[in-house]
Amino acid sequence: MACMYKLFNRVTDGMKTMLNHISEHLKTQGKDLVTEDENVQKNPVHYVTSLLELKDHYDKFLCQSFNNDRRFKQMISSVFESFLNINQRSPEYLSLFVDDKLKKGNKDVSEQELEAVLDRAMILFRFLQEKDVFERYYKQHLAKRLLFNRSTSDDSEKAMIAKLKQECGYQFTSKLEGMFKDITLSKSINDEFKDHTNQNAVRLPIDLSVHVLTTGFWPMATCQADVSLPALVQTTFDEFKKFYLSKHNGRQLTLQPNLGTGDLNAQFYGPPLSDEAGPSGSNTSVVSAGAKGVRKHILTASTYHICVFMLFNQQRQWTFGDLLEATKIPDKDLRRTLLSVVTGKQRILSRQGPVTPEFENSTSFVVNDSFTSRYHRVKIQTIPGKNDQEQDRVETRAKVDEDRKHEIEAAIVRIMKARKKMPHAQLVAEVVEQLNQRFAPGPMTIKKRIEGLIEREYLSRTAENRQVQRRLSFSGLL
Numbered sequence: 001m002a003c004m005y006k007l008f009n010r011v012t013d014g015m016k017t018m019l020n021h022i023s024e025h026l027k028t029q030g031k032d033l034v035t036e037d038e039n040v041q042k043n044p045v046h047y048v049t050s051l052l053e054l055k056d057h058y059d060k061f062l063c064q065s066f067n068n069d070r071r072f073k074q075m076i077s078s079v080f081e082s083f084l085n086i087n088q089r090s091p092e093y094l095s096l097f098v099d100d101k102l103k104k105g106n107k108d109v110s111e112q113e114l115e116a117v118l119d120r121a122m123i124l125f126r127f128l129q130e131k132d133v134f135e136r137y138y139k140q141h142l143a144k145r146l147l148f149n150r151s152t153s154d155d156s157e158k159a160m161i162a163k164l165k166q167e168c169g170y171q172f173t174s175k176l177e178g179m180f181k182d183i184t185l186s187k188s189i190n191d192e193f194k195d196h197t198n199q200n201a202v203r204l205p206i207d208l209s210v211h212v213l214t215t216g217f218w219p220m221a222t223c224q225a226d227v228s229l230p231a232l233v234q235t236t237f238d239e240f241k242k243f244y245l246s247k248h249n250g251r252q253l254t255l256q257p258n259l260g261t262g263d264l265n266a267q268f269y270g271p272p273l274s275d276e277a278g279p280s281g282s283n284t285s286v287v288s289a290g291a292k293g294v295r296k297h298i299l300t301a302s303t304y305h306i307c308v309f310m311l312f313n314q315q316r317q318w319t320f321g322d323l324l325e326a327t328k329i330p331d332k333d334l335r336r337t338l339l340s341v342v343t344g345k346q347r348i349l350s351r352q353g354p355v356t357p358e359f360e361n362s363t364s365f366v367v368n369d370s371f372t373s374r375y376h377r378v379k380i381q382t383i384p385g386k387n388d389q390e391q392d393r394v395e396t397r398a399k400v401d402e403d404r405k406h407e408i409e410a411a412i413v414r415i416m417k418a419r420k421k422m423p424h425a426q427l428v429a430e431v432v433e434q435l436n437q438r439f440a441p442g443p444m445t446i447k448k449r450i451e452g453l454i455e456r457e458y459l460s461r462t463a464e465n466r467q468v469q470r471r472l473s474f475s476g477l478l
Helices: 002-008 014-036 045-066 071-086 088-103 111-127 132-149 154-168 171-201 231-247 303-313 320-327 331-342 388-419 424-435 443-453
Strands: 260-269 295-302 317-319 348-353 364-367 377-379 421-425 459-461 466-471
Touching: 002 014, 014 045, 014 071, 045 071, 045 088, 045 111, 071 111, 088 111, 088 132, 111 154, 132 154, 132 171, 132 260, 132 388, 132 466, 154 171, 171 231, 260 303, 303 331, 317 320, 320 331, 320 364, 331 348, 348 377, 388 421, 388 424, 388 443, 421 424, 424 443, 443 459
Parallel strands: 295 377
Antiparallel strands: 260 295, 317 364, 348 364, 421 466, 459 466
């Protein structure tokens, strides 16, 4: 390639020909990597890794063969930007790639290696046109890492946020930094609550750790249902709520059971000695109570799981309808909760009666006493629904589109405040220029937002030229 570069550099239009051919070849390679079937989703880590390897391959050519020629550098960047944005899932996949690298479990990766991986991820981030979509997914993934203590280190998380802030500005990362601030403040609040209970000799039935989250910072969906918590949990939370509100007047504190987790001590006694085999739900061979006695485990599960499990201390058997009424967990969430402990890896409960595709109100459940595990601490994962991932993707896209409407209108108002009067084409061009760092708004979308502002009397068209907009002097509106 270096010999070709030197040869074509001496020929008239030689560089143009070489650039065109290499550009077409890179486009073909890139499209093959990003194109995916409608029903087959690519692995996000492999997707991003393959793109980074392709980028490294051409950067090597640029350095060793093309003498860091500015024309080749611009061509490579331009082509990467074009094919990377063909796949609308590229922002999501890049966020999932970063999420995978920042999660606990990468024990063989040093901090320097992780820093290098994040720097490489930022190269692809710069090529994204829909940076606001990446921001939405990144907030969701960061929230889960922080709430469920999955981050490899706070320093790495903050380093990634600093990179995003340097690239896109404070507004892009303000909520991410707010999430970190909430976690830090929650640790101090928990320490204060512990000191309060010790000083006042308040005896709590369970150990409680609370994350106090600011609503505007976190992307998690709030639970509107009034879930009926076990008495021990409710009593402890009420005590914390009383303490917190005594220190922060005027605030509201709402429990979100859909985001909580806890540890539950459980005992399994094995099936009756007359039983030859246990239910098909047991994940290992059956051990009777007479052979090994009581088996004790600590179940690490969601708050919804704990609400269900605690009810089996009251009676041996519950129907789905009774569980729905007793816990007040939303129907969809209760089905997922039960599905994960009836058909999942850790089968804590057994379904009684005929097996049906869906749980009926009359479907009965009992504790699977033949459950065994070689681990003392058993982690129970909630099984996602069949269409949950696609539904979340659709909801995320809808939220992004709604946010874009407000951002476009805010940009229009800022420009018109400064200019007072402006031709339509020039206004559209300036809006595109202002928002290009986050996403690329189309002219028709901007036109609709301008018309919306005219209808609400933020703007008006001039009488002498309908293509010229002017700002109305309603300071209260602006």
